[in-house]
Amino acid sequence: MRFSHGVITIAIIVVVLAVGVSVGLYFLLKRAPDPLAVPEANCTVRTPEGARSLDPEQAQISATIAAVAARRKLPERAVVIAYATALQESKLYNVRYGDRDSVGVFQQRESQGWGAKKQLLDPVYATNKFFAALVKVKDYLKIPLAEAAQAVQRSAGGYAYAPHEEEAKLLAAAFTGRVPQAVHCWYPQDGTPAPRPRTAEARKQLGRALGSMAITTKKRGWLVAAWSVAHAEKYALSRVGYGGATWSNDLQLEGWQSGGKASDRRVELS
Template sequence: MARRFSRAVLTIIVIVVVLIAALFYGVYHLLNRAKPFALGEHCQVKAASGTLDLEIEQAQIAATIAAVATRRKLPERAVEIAYVTAIQESKLLNLPFGDRDSVGVFQQRPSQGWGTVKQLQDPVYATQKFFGALVKVKRYQKLPLHEAAQAVQRSADGSAYAQHEEDAKILAAAFTGRVPKAVHCWYPLSETPAPPRAALARKELSRALGDLGGAAGDGGRITAPSTRRGWQIAAWSVAHAREYGLRQVSYAGATWRSASGHDGWLADGKAASGRVELA
């Protein structure tokens, strides 16, 4: 009896140890995955159909894709197709590696004529190439999102794009400016912040969105030809605020401030309706 009891106890101990090890393994990977959010680096996207949490780089990529689509005068449907592709291929990250020689947001291959490695690591260039191929797909606007994406990418499993359709629609509604005040970010602020580089942010935005008009001395003041375009510019600017040291973005009666990024867009009677202001 004593030997049987010992074996039973030993079995229980082994099971408990395995369970504890599995628990610690799961918690470790969960915390590792949530590291950017735990550090306070985070963006949130809200639309009528739902809310998404993004890393700041993901928000920047999403904003760039929408801006390039606007420059090319493409419909929101094209933006959704680009998003299901980018989420599946890279999780909306500008990867320096991939399957075989694939790189970048859309995992395009230099050997297949998409461009050089350096070019494909530029999200503006990569997005231009993606849309250039998409518009050649016959009736792409009528196709299911995943079928249109597959027609461009020709991946091993085109059905995989379908799982990202709902997220793509939320992102498209926000980053095209159709939904006002849809994007806000927050992150730790430096104790000795550098001066805002609003003029540089404006220059980079114009690379994706096209000519922003205005005089050379406008700096961080960007005239919006429509309310939707204004909110698109505002969303791009908030997503890139950390990179360019922007302390606030104002538009149409609301202001986002880096010091209180968690609070999102707050009412501000001084924020002009026809102009996005970066400071």
Template sequence: MTVVVIVALLGAAIFYGAYHLLKRTKPFALGEHCMVKTPDGTLDLDIEQAQVAATIAAVAVRRRLPERALQIAYVTAIQESKLANLPYGDRDSVGVFQQRPSMGWGTREQLQDPVYAARKFFAALEKVRHYTTLPLHEAAQAVQRSADGSAYAEHEYNARILSAAFSGRVPQAVHCWYPPSDKPVTPQPEAARKQLVRALGTDSSTKRGWLIAAWYVTYAQKYGLRQVRYEGVTWTAESGHDGWRKATKPVATVQIA
């Protein structure tokens, strides 16, 4: 009986934690986390969620899609996976959008690549007539054809915050923090650039500067980046929790180190 109670409590705790991701909460002082802050509200994400959100935005911008398309992708990804690159799902569904290999979306390996998954999602969305004027949840359902398409509507508020931040429309909207590594870390800026180009393409104009800056901040831990600089402010890994700080020398393009 005791084991059953413990299992039930653990299940409830896991559900509660998952449910409250992407909610308006106070920042976490310790651990690994990211904060998204725009005039419309503030969200807390774990680092994987922030990386996924940044990648989806890069793919959308590369395809020259409107921010509305990005919002549709976000309501879908939040509902389907809580912005996590899942290796499992209902039946043979996998990945951020829970796309199914058996339905022609791609192989399991391809669908667990957020860049590929986002490309496939947007390619399908672009075929939906008048998707830019449809309610977000209706456009999402037209792509996903899920059992309950109305569920996507629950995430519209969060999707608007995410799209404003990760599209780069709102400057300094994303910052992350994580404990320092116990071992020496060699920065890999070239590897980071190559991964960004894979999602965004080669265009790194200043118009996309804050999208690029947000992407690098979310991937800083993975690639050992110590700082990201842009437009007179700097994010540093050692003080990531403090967000963007005024820099001594403004730069016109995003710089990483």
């Protein structure tokens, strides 16, 4: 059967239009947000100086560094130096690799006497070793941050620590507890039913870094609260309360909410 040129032309036009519409719909649907997509676990640190997004591991490392500093009764400047160093060395991750035998948050080397590899991969141990070296640096609280960090690290590029100072100050204000309600995290809860919170284990691990769990000041209370929120996914915590405010693992809520029975003497975990 032979078709006229007009019929063939119409058929071609129809096919081209169909293909065009199909391609257009494909890219439109591809760009549209998936209402069923579940975000990944994330944390936000917010202070008057600005905001910073972290993933849970970075938040946990940050909280641990602040807790160890509090146990050693070190000033916030020491925490800032530690954060700037960790941001440069590992981006606040507990990495198992590095230059030569460098490992961990601060990329410390077993061959340089920092400790065994297993110890250096323990953020509490690694942070204690960093601070033990830092406090031996003459005038470390007064000299430029990069000089203080370099005196500890003896890096090939000591100048690289300085650009992280402002970010380190923001993190220190939040995780030391100086700025209340500064740390907010969220993680997906897939379990049915949800896993039971491991509050006793959380307090035990915090105690390794912080020592005494006594809340002697509001600042210390907010440090404990920030540590708890940062570790919420790890210990299946869904609620942290302190100082008349409550953090909940609720995607619809932004930050801490006022109210609740949380006192200034104890951080409530559940």
